[in-house]
Amino acid sequence: MIALLHTSPVHVPVFDALRDRDHPGTELRHVVDEALLERALAEGPGAVADRVAEIVAGAAADGARGVLCTCSTLGATAEAAGAALGVPVLRVDRPMAAEAARAGRVVVVATLRGTLEPTVALIREEARRAGREDAVAIRTVLVDGAWELFLAGDREGCLALVAAAVDAVGDADAIVLAQASTAGAADRVATAVPVLSSPRTGLRAAVTAGASVPPVPPLSR
Template structure:
């Protein structure tokens, strides 16, 4: 069984669909805690670390073979405590960051929530350092008004704003969609620049990493 820690219920059908397409037979358990993101934004990601650890411990007790955190804002907090739980704890955006570094060229990070930008840029820098890659620091693009659309439940409006912002980027080797909720915006863009999102590669990494027998 694979446990997924979400900070929005919109991720549940997305990951269920990816499981059905790419990993049939894998059992997913969704843990949805919207309050974690609100608190992380208000007080900083470290403020939610004890509760994240409690949720992971509960997932382990329920038989999870791995935990995947789908929120980029608190992903580093979840990943940092992995050694305490005896199973892999992954952040959904790490495989995406590795792919962005491997692609070469300037990287532009697009986000709807300002608090997501710094963790994503830090992750990309860490992946570049691990591969001895040098180059310009990732640039960031905050999509004005998009997060308000997301919070209001206007998914199409949210994705359209993200796609329109992505289409303004021309001088990049790759564009990174920092939040898992942005993934479908890639299908609405017209840019020739490769656009990377995290759900599919993140889920694949978690499925592969599951502890044996769980």
Template sequence: MTPTLALLHTSPVHVPVFEGLRDQDHPGLALRHLVHEELLARAGAEGPEAVADAVQELLVRAVAEGADAVLCTCSTIGAVTEARAAAVGIPLVRVDRPMAAAAVAAGRRVAVVATLESTLGPTRALVEDEAARAGRPVDVTTVLVEGAWERFEAGDRAGHVRLIADAVDALEGVDAVVLAQASMAQAADHATLAVPVLSSPRPGLRAAVAVLRVGADAKS
């Protein structure tokens, strides 16, 4: 039986992005999309821990419905999803963890750029966690791109990307830039800053596929 990867999204816009990456990089991979926009809204208003129980229920349901692993594509709820996945006993990948590891490898000075304030804290903590794992020093700065999320919600994707790319290109004294949300990925192609500008969807999906393969090999 083909292993199934469940993707936990807080926006439906991520579905075609990951379907496209699957088709390009991992043809034949079975994906199951779980879209729950209310998780992001509540986490933004009350903090990520407010949705921890709801996330655990979704993970339990995903396992019951045949998921072999889960990829959480939302940076805001990534930490609570990791914690609850451990309790449920299902392999889980945070989409932004491979990106954070790459940023730490690129240099000490890392800028975290986000369009939602609720994402800044979790992503900063993630970069610092990856630095601790790697035994590397890290200085993290955070940048909130004002107005970009509103453009995204209004469907102005070009304006959304432009504001992010402009904010990235205005940065000085950094070794790497982390685009904190999966929805920001396109801006990496438009920024001209001469340091790595990292986005999460492709490396995150690649890491999840590697986890699936390990599980499949263990069962064979």
């Protein structure tokens, strides 16, 4: 069983569909806490570290082989909680960032300003790990108005704005969709530049990692 930490319920059917297509038989346990992102944006990710650690510990106590954090803003916080508790935790965008680090000119596209810095930092981390720190140039694009549409429940309108922003990108070897919630924009673009998204590769990595470790010992909550 893999536990998934979400800050929006829109991710639940997306990851269930990916599980059914790519990993049938895998049990996913979804934990949705929308207040986490709201507080992290207002006060910084450190403000929710204790709550994230509580969720990770609870997942382990329930028998999860690992935890996948689908919120890019909270990814580093979740990984730190896992390291402190001895629980395997993967941020959903790490495999995507590792792929982006193999490109030269990378453009990170997001609907939320608070997601840009963590995503850029993760790509730089993966570039350093690959010995390519000086070979990767990163710039960012914030899609105005898309986050407001997402909050209003207009997912199609949000994805349309993101796709238009992606198609407007020039001089890039890879375009990164920083948020799992915008992955659907990749199916709407016309650009020939590779567009990278996180849900499928992130879930694959989590399932692979979960299959390679024994059940996590229960932790006190």
